[in-house]
Amino acid sequence: MFVQETPELREFRAEVANWLRENKPRPPKFRLPMSFLEVGTDEQFQYLRDWQQKLYEAGYLGMAWPREYGGYGKPQIYQDIANEEMAKARVPFVINVIGLSWAGPAVLRMGTEKQKRRYIKKILTAEEIWCQGFSEPDYGSDLASLKTTARREGDRYIINGHKIWTTLATYAKHMILLARTDPEAPKYRGLSFFLCPMDLPGIEIRPITKMTGELGFNEVIFDDVSIPADTLVGQEGQGWLVAVTTLAYERGAIGGQAGGHPSQILTASDVVELAREARRDGRPAIEDPLIRDELVKFLIMERTIELNRKRLYIEKLLTPGRPQVLRFMSKLFHSEYIQGLSELAVRIQGAYAGLFAGDPCALADGIWQRSYMNSFGFTIGGGTSEIQRNILGERILGLAKG
Amino acid sequence: MSGSDLLISYSDEQAMLHETATNLLAKRCTFEALRQWMETPEGYSQELWRETAELGWLGIAIPEAYGGYGLGAPELVSVMEPMGRYLYPSPFLASTLGAQLLLWAGTEDQKRSWLPDIAKGQILITVALMEADGSWEPHHVKDRAIPLGDGYELTGTKHFVLDGQNTDLLIAAFDLQGELSLFLLEPHEVSKLKKDPENLIDLSRRSCRICFDGLKVPGSALMTRDALHPLRKLHRLAWVLLSAEMAGGAEGVFQLTLDYLKVRTQFGRPIGGFQALKHPIVNIMIAIENARALVYHSATVFDGPEKEAETAARMAKAHTSDTYAYAVNRAIQFHGAIGYTWECNAHLFFRRAQWAQYAFGDAIHHRRHLAELLLD
Numbered sequence: 001m002f003v004q005e006t007p008e009l010r011e012f013r014a015e016v017a018n019w020l021r022e023n024k025p026r027p028p029k030f031r032l033p034m035s036f037l038e039v040g041t042d043e044q045f046q047y048l049r050d051w052q053q054k055l056y057e058a059g060y061l062g063m064a065w066p067r068e069y070g071g072y073g074k075p076q077i078y079q080d081i082a083n084e085e086m087a088k089a090r091v092p093f094v095i096n097v098i099g100l101s102w103a104g105p106a107v108l109r110m111g112t113e114k115q116k117r118r119y120i121k122k123i124l125t126a127e128e129i130w131c132q133g134f135s136e137p138d139y140g141s142d143l144a145s146l147k148t149t150a151r152r153e154g155d156r157y158i159i160n161g162h163k164i165w166t167t168l169a170t171y172a173k174h175m176i177l178l179a180r181t182d183p184e185a186p187k188y189r190g191l192s193f194f195l196c197p198m199d200l201p202g203i204e205i206r207p208i209t210k211m212t213g214e215l216g217f218n219e220v221i222f223d224d225v226s227i228p229a230d231t232l233v234g235q236e237g238q239g240w241l242v243a244v245t246t247l248a249y250e251r252g253a254i255g256g257q258a259g260g261h262p263s264q265i266l267t268a269s270d271v272v273e274l275a276r277e278a279r280r281d282g283r284p285a286i287e288d289p290l291i292r293d294e295l296v297k298f299l300i301m302e303r304t305i306e307l308n309r310k311r312l313y314i315e316k317l318l319t320p321g322r323p324q325v326l327r328f329m330s331k332l333f334h335s336e337y338i339q340g341l342s343e344l345a346v347r348i349q350g351a352y353a354g355l356f357a358g359d360p361c362a363l364a365d366g367i368w369q370r371s372y373m374n375s376f377g378f379t380i381g382g383g384t385s386e387i388q389r390n391i392l393g394e395r396i397l398g399l400a401k402g
Numbered sequence: 403m404s405g406s407d408l409l410i411s412y413s414d415e416q417a418m419l420h421e422t423a424t425n426l427l428a429k430r431c432t433f434e435a436l437r438q439w440m441e442t443p444e445g446y447s448q449e450l451w452r453e454t455a456e457l458g459w460l461g462i463a464i465p466e467a468y469g470g471y472g473l474g475a476p477e478l479v480s481v482m483e484p485m486g487r488y489l490y491p492s493p494f495l496a497s498t499l500g501a502q503l504l505l506w507a508g509t510e511d512q513k514r515s516w517l518p519d520i521a522k523g524q525i526l527i528t529v530a531l532m533e534a535d536g537s538w539e540p541h542h543v544k545d546r547a548i549p550l551g552d553g554y555e556l557t558g559t560k561h562f563v564l565d566g567q568n569t570d571l572l573i574a575a576f577d578l579q580g581e582l583s584l585f586l587l588e589p590h591e592v593s594k595l596k597k598d599p600e601n602l603i604d605l606s607r608r609s610c611r612i613c614f615d616g617l618k619v620p621g622s623a624l625m626t627r628d629a630l631h632p633l634r635k636l637h638r639l640a641w642v643l644l645s646a647e648m649a650g651g652a653e654g655v656f657q658l659t660l661d662y663l664k665v666r667t668q669f670g671r672p673i674g675g676f677q678a679l680k681h682p683i684v685n686i687m688i689a690i691e692n693a694r695a696l697v698y699h700s701a702t703v704f705d706g707p708e709k710e711a712e713t714a715a716r717m718a719k720a721h722t723s724d725t726y727a728y729a730v731n732r733a734i735q736f737h738g739a740i741g742y743t744w745e746c747n748a749h750l751f752f753r754r755a756q757w758a759q760y761a762f763g764d765a766i767h768h769r770r771h772l773a774e775l776l777l778d
Binding site for chain 2: 272275286289292293295296297299300301303304306307308310311314316317319322325326329332333386389390392393394396397398399400401402
């Protein structure tokens with residue numbers, strides 16, 4: 001079995017590349033955020049929303065999602081090719097990542113027919129933005145202990161509690177909400193999963209400033225917020241199962257995302273170019289043997305990410321005994337790779353490493369300093385790297401729980 | 403090179419070879435057997451060697467015209483990985499490198515005379531390329547061959563000759579009037595050579611120093627006076643094969659450690675529950691997944707454009723060397739005091755890793771070359 005594209009797929013790849021070349025939006029006058037986690041101004045939001053809508057209308061988002069809900073009903077390979085070409089063309093990221101990559105797949109897999117018809121298409125068009133209400137101030141890695149309550153009253157649930165680190169909450173139309181419906185039950189069994197509207201009385205949103213000075217995530221406080229009971233996904237009390245599956249989509253541990261990339265594309269080759277430009281001790285940084293060694297390490301890592309993505313298609317080449325590991329490790333490896341790469345890119349700059357975005361002399365407009373700082377969003381969000389290692393150790397390798 | 407251009411493939415033939423090798427070696431290469439074989443002068447089981455010969459492994463990459471199967475690097479890798487996984491000791495690497503160099507650089511007569519018997523596993527061959535300064539560069543050959551009558555006189559000493567004490571045939575590199583040249587020494591010549599076994603850290607491997615001491619060989623021993631290209635390709639093959647072996651070895655020692663983390667209890671629970679051990683073992687697993695990707699990629703592109711093939715092979719050797727080194731280090735540490743006893747099997751892997759990562763260039767060496775390939 002050879003990973004070789006059929007003429008039809010090659011033609012499709014060329015078509016996507018061509019469309020992207022012609023339709024890639026011009027860079028805006030304002031600074032774009034590094035990822036969907038740091039969207040903080042209306043002009044950033046509008047620009048990114050327009051782009052996603054255009055991508056969808058061109059047919060390059062939701063390619064493998066069912067037609068009856070707004071997708072294009074094609075085999076997954078088409079979306080994978082489109083994703084590769086989008087990354088290659090360095091078009092902007094898609095803004096509605098929470099909808100496209102995890103809330104949407106979760107609804108498609110576990111939602112009711114009515115929910116699928118109600119929500120899916122507007123996720124793809126970016127008409128309705130989604131946010132995620134999982135973490136609370138006192139419950140992060142120990143998510144299942146969360147305290148936000150959902151109390152049943154007739155055909156409504158009344159929500160009370162405090163969510164935090166809620167990306168895109170100020171723009172969101174809906175939230176995937178994990179709340180406790182049975183305070184008496186053991187912690188994993190008392191939770192339920194809702195598709196909570198965000199425009200209801202009793203919801204207060206307080207933006208949080210990140211260490212870069214950017215906005216993007218928020219606190220969301222629920223004070224007797226009444227939501228319809230048909231926003232429940234799965235059965236009452238099954239919320240943990242729905243949440244874990246949703247998190248698996250978020251981490252890429254299960255496939256089925258609508259497509260697009262979640263952040264600006266930065267590659268090891270970009271850092272190589274930076275090393276040609278940056279100078280250390282009076283010479284181009286790329287002549288420093290220690291910098292060269294580090295650069296090569298990242299070029300190797302970058303290649304393994306690409307190769308492992310291809311290996312997913314070669315079933316017999318998955319490692320015996322743990323065929324699912326490539327997907328389970330992808331968030332962990334990729335987020336730490338980007339963090340390490342960004343840190344290296346800053347280190348390469350020598351004396352200029354201390355300049356931040358906005359300084360006229362900052363190299364590459366300080367994008368690597370921003371990237372390094374923002375990279376923690378990916379090594380912490382969606383389950384920290386430490387939690388990922390626990391999951392891999394326990395679920396894939398069968399080690400005892402800590 | 404962008405992602406969509408990177409090739410990685412796996413044929414049904416590869417899968418079949420991998421499975422056969424895994425099944426056979428898992429059964430036969432018990433730790434008990436390995437410990438017996440490593441005490442013998444030759445270092446391997448001749449009985450198991452004959453069985454692998456009957457399975458056709460020694461002819462995998464020898465063309466059909468010379469009695470082999472006409473396959474290539476991808477199929478070799480598919481048996482090398484299980485060989486590393488189960489610590490199978492044998493002259494397979496030496497024989498494969500020797501056969502391929504003979505194929506790429508030998509005269510038609512030499513190939514016809516020897517390749518069919520090599521493919522059957524009846525004749526052993528190896529390569530003598532390195533000298534006292536330990537350089538891994540194929541063109542760093544100072545030992546000289548001097549024309550003498552119809553033949554040549556060979557001088558100098560080769561080091562790190564893999565399975566040199568076991569071999570029937572020997573290919574050695576010499577400087578012949580300023581030209582990098584290869585000579586094929588036949589059994590009656592090889593038997594005259596003084597072979598000085600090296601005391602290796604890897605007890606399952608054999609190598610020696612060979613002093614040529616003015617050995618005279620006939621003109622027909624000369625394979626080529628233009629050896630740089632075949633030698634570069636040979637090194638590339640060695641990187642790919644050793645990477646496959648090391649990826650397999652890393653998996654083997656990873657499994658050994660993983661089992662221990664599940665059965666060993668302290669403080670009333672299995673030690674694998676402690677994150678200080680759980681997280682590093684996960685890191686090793688991830689490194690092995692990446693190693694397998696690089697190994698099968700390097701095999702896939704082995705016969706492709708040279709720069710691409712060289713880049714892939716050097717990446718594989720650099721990454722698998724580091725991976726295996728890390729895996730064996732943690733294996734011993736995580737076994738606690740039993741881990742550094744003779745009785746514990748961890749050191750069998752440790753020794754293999756210590757040898758293999760420094761054979762044909764270590765990680766630092768290959769990253770330095772990769773920097774030239776990719777950054778300049």
